[in-house]
Amino acid sequence: MSALESQLPILQVIVPLVGAVLVALMRGGRSAWAVALVITWTMPVISILLMRKVLATGPISYHLGGWAPPIGIEYRVDLLAAFVLVLVSVVGAALMPFARRSVASEIDGDKQVWFYTMYLLCLAGLLGITITADAFNLFVFLEISSLATYVLIALGRDRRALLAAYQYLIMGTIGATFYVIGVGLLYLVTGSLNIYDIASRLADPAMQNPRPVMAALAFIVVGISLKLALFPLHVWLPGAYAHAPSFASAFLAGTATKVAIYVLIRFAFSVFGVAISFETLPLTEVLVVLSLAAMFIASIIAVFETNLKRMLAYSSLGQVGYITLGIALANTQGLTGGIVHLLNHALMKTALFMALGAIAYRLGSVKLDAIAGIGRRMPWTMAVFVLGGMALVGVPGTAGFVSKWYLAIGAVEKGWWPLVFAILISSLIAVVYVGRVVEVAWFREPSPAVEKCTDPPLSMLIPMLVLTAATIYFGIDTEASAGMALKAAETLLGGLK
Amino acid sequence: MRDAILRFAEHYNYVVTIFLMVAGLFIVIARGNMIKKLIGLSVFQTSVYLLYVGPSKIIGGTAPILDPAFKVYTNPLPHVLILTAIVVGVAVLSLGLALVVRIKEAYGTIEEDEIFAQETDE
Amino acid sequence: MRLDVVLRVGSKLILPFMLLFALYVQFHGEYGPGGGFQAGVISAGMMILYALVFGVAKAKLIVPQRLVEFMVPLGVLIYAGTGVLTMLLGQNFLDYGVLDPSPMHGRERGIFWVEVGVHVTVASTMLAIFYAFVERGR
Numbered sequence: 173m174s175a176l177e178s179q180l181p182i183l184q185v186i187v188p189l190v191g192a193v194l195v196a197l198m199r200g201g202r203s204a205w206a207v208a209l210v211i212t213w214t215m216p217v218i219s220i221l222l223m224r225k226v227l228a229t230g231p232i233s234y235h236l237g238g239w240a241p242p243i244g245i246e247y248r249v250d251l252l253a254a255f256v257l258v259l260v261s262v263v264g265a266a267l268m269p270f271a272r273r274s275v276a277s278e279i280d281g282d283k284q285v286w287f288y289t290m291y292l293l294c295l296a297g298l299l300g301i302t303i304t305a306d307a308f309n310l311f312v313f314l315e316i317s318s319l320a321t322y323v324l325i326a327l328g329r330d331r332r333a334l335l336a337a338y339q340y341l342i343m344g345t346i347g348a349t350f351y352v353i354g355v356g357l358l359y360l361v362t363g364s365l366n367i368y369d370i371a372s373r374l375a376d377p378a379m380q381n382p383r384p385v386m387a388a389l390a391f392i393v394v395g396i397s398l399k400l401a402l403f404p405l406h407v408w409l410p411g412a413y414a415h416a417p418s419f420a421s422a423f424l425a426g427t428a429t430k431v432a433i434y435v436l437i438r439f440a441f442s443v444f445g446v447a448i449s450f451e452t453l454p455l456t457e458v459l460v461v462l463s464l465a466a467m468f469i470a471s472i473i474a475v476f477e478t479n480l481k482r483m484l485a486y487s488s489l490g491q492v493g494y495i496t497l498g499i500a501l502a503n504t505q506g507l508t509g510g511i512v513h514l515l516n517h518a519l520m521k522t523a524l525f526m527a528l529g530a531i532a533y534r535l536g537s538v539k540l541d542a543i544a545g546i547g548r549r550m551p552w553t554m555a556v557f558v559l560g561g562m563a564l565v566g567v568p569g570t571a572g573f574v575s576k577w578y579l580a581i582g583a584v585e586k587g588w589w590p591l592v593f594a595i596l597i598s599s600l601i602a603v604v605y606v607g608r609v610v611e612v613a614w615f616r617e618p619s620p621a622v623e624k625c626t627d628p629p630l631s632m633l634i635p636m637l638v639l640t641a642a643t644i645y646f647g648i649d650t651e652a653s654a655g656m657a658l659k660a661a662e663t664l665l666g667g668l669k
Numbered sequence: 670m671r672d673a674i675l676r677f678a679e680h681y682n683y684v685v686t687i688f689l690m691v692a693g694l695f696i697v698i699a700r701g702n703m704i705k706k707l708i709g710l711s712v713f714q715t716s717v718y719l720l721y722v723g724p725s726k727i728i729g730g731t732a733p734i735l736d737p738a739f740k741v742y743t744n745p746l747p748h749v750l751i752l753t754a755i756v757v758g759v760a761v762l763s764l765g766l767a768l769v770v771r772i773k774e775a776y777g778t779i780e781e782d783e784i785f786a787q788e789t790d791e
Numbered sequence: 792m793r794l795d796v797v798l799r800v801g802s803k804l805i806l807p808f809m810l811l812f813a814l815y816v817q818f819h820g821e822y823g824p825g826g827g828f829q830a831g832v833i834s835a836g837m838m839i840l841y842a843l844v845f846g847v848a849k850a851k852l853i854v855p856q857r858l859v860e861f862m863v864p865l866g867v868l869i870y871a872g873t874g875v876l877t878m879l880l881g882q883n884f885l886d887y888g889v890l891d892p893s894p895m896h897g898r899e900r901g902i903f904w905v906e907v908g909v910h911v912t913v914a915s916t917m918l919a920i921f922y923a924f925v926e927r928g929r
């Protein structure tokens with residue numbers, strides 16, 4: 173057992189990677205789904221074991237091939253990494269029961285095997301990004317997950333899916349290349365690729381000001397911002413989420429941007445440190461402005477969007493704004509709000525996209541005018557949608573409230589009162605776009621096509637209900653979510669002062 | 670003047686790198702043809718290879734295979750990293766080209782403005 | 792069709808040497824430039840040349856589509872399997888030292904299998920791309 177336990181960090185990445193290969197050897201969508209189900213369900217087990225070990229004994233370090241860092245590649249799990257690992261693996265596992273019918277109805281038979289292969293590769297990439305402590309290894313995982321994502325999106329029914337995948341490919345590659353340029357500059361200055369080794373070398377006072385270091389920070393922030401769809405760099409996201417298969421939209425909305433945000437946090441706080449990121453360079457000012465722009469502009473666009481998947485995609489952009497706002501505040505409460513919103517937003521957005529997936533499964537459309545009256549025919553699905561929407565708004569008692577509460581306290585601590593009102597007003601915009609859907613779904617007469625719809629089968633319904641229940645649970649008992657985020661934020665801010 | 674020339678000569682590998690970087694990025698942004706965009710993307714990625722490999726070359730250094738006859742070795746790590754990056758670049762390029770083939774079949778064109786025109790018609 | 796005699800005979804002469812060269816690059820990888828990736832591309836290049844000269848149908852008799860689709864994951868499996876084997880032997884992932892009583896030879900052996908996996912995957916991926924596009928638009 174202890175031998176296995178010491179191998180957990182690598183198993184977290186290797187199991188889905190080998191699983192992807194095994195799935196590729198399967199014939200037929202059903203067996204592929206079964207293998208993928210087994211693989212994804214081992215993921216939360218591993219990540220929760222890792223989390224428990226981190227809580228008990230502190231950060232875990234794993235040396236690939238027995239080579240000690242900084243020469244070898246190190247996998248390192250600290251509290252923040254464990255938190256994101258649990259998030260990604262739980263979302264990935266919760267989605268799987270939902271996948272079979274949804275994927276079978278949207279993807280041609282012979283392509284389902286490749287779809288699940290790509291899904292597991294994407295999962296392996298995302299988990300790898302989170303767990304690795306090697307900046308270049310991170311790039312490789314970033315590209316593994318991105319390449320798999322492009323394929324997942326391109327497998328959508330519509331021909332616009334191809335266009336969306338192409339646009340994402342161009343933007344995503346530019347982002348990843350910017351990141352690699354930044355890492356290259358860091359390597360030229362410090363001579364190391366291990367992010368903790370880089371951090372300790374940058375902590376040298378002589379290293380606080382050289383221009384390559386600042387250029388590196390700029391390149392990395394821009395590159396990662398492309399990946400996490402920070403406001404002006406977001407153009408790929410709405411198309412990608414709107415035209416991807418429902419399952420892929422739900423998975424990506426829950427995990428891909430979250431992992432990119434994790435990388436941003438990791439570099440801003442752990443590698444460059446508060447002194448370079450927020451004092452030498454004006455990361456706070458830049459991020460606050462862009463976050464506010466995202467919170468307002470993206471939310472307002474969401475109000476006028478008639479394709480519900482696209483509407484949720486714009487709402488995701490706004491929610492990413494809250495998280496980056498938390499990073500920009502760079503104090504304990506604000507950062508806690510940002511980190512806990514990673515989890516909360518992943519749960520609620522995945523549930524919302526699953527609800528839309530169920531509607532697409534029954535009705536075949538997710539247009540606003542097509543779903544009139546669907547609340548009476550698919551009550552459970554729409555209940556999930558309404559609760560998820562309430563969490564997006566941040567109604568007290570839901571998880572969204574917790575994140576916004578911490579953000580508001582962080583803003584107050586910093587003395588930036590207007591930000592509190594900005595958070596409040598942008599939440600009110602969310603009321604408008606969620607309320608519009610609720611009005612159409614519950615208070616209009618159903619059309620003949622909607623009349624025939626019923627709630628989806630239990631295999632699709634239960635994952636949604638579980639995630640929605642989690643959204644409510646984390647709105648009431650915040651010990652596991654916000655408590656953990658608080659500890660992670662304290663470590664991030666305390667370790668490098 | 671002499672200083673400027675000397676500085677240029679000393680850093681000319683960076684000059685080439687930055688030229689390729691900006692040129693590639695410009696092609697990606699300015700061209701509407703999807704194949705040309707991918708070529709620009711490729712040029713952009715290639716500049717990164719130079720960024721890594723250029724400074725790691727030591728004049729007179731040899732491949733790092735231990736032998737008493739040699740004293741100076743070139744740093745192999747950036748080369749290895751760039752081998753990986755090249756593979757990633759090839760994967761991105763081939764996936765991009767495959768997507769363009771599918772787009773051509775679906776829309777009958779690979780000019781972005783014509784495709785967007787088709788989309789707004791609907 | 793009869794005019795391409797030079798092409799057919801010439802390529803028939805070259806093909807075995809291409810494969811041989813691929814194997815040379817594969818096994819010389821430890822001592823000089825080369826390795827599984829380059830060797831895989833060369834051996835895939837051999838099959839592509841064969842397909843170009845003699846037709847895809849004949850090439851598919853030698854390397855059928857299904858075999859290609861099987862080989863892509865197989866290579867990754869060999870690579871990952873080497874790593875998992877080192878884990879089963881009680882060391883970290885990809886710590887080849889345990890594969891042989893002498894750690895140096897163990898590393899040699901480990902890298903050999905990794906390179907085999909790379910060769911298989913690269914060669915079959917190249918062929919898969921070629922097959923996928925040569926048949927489009929017909």
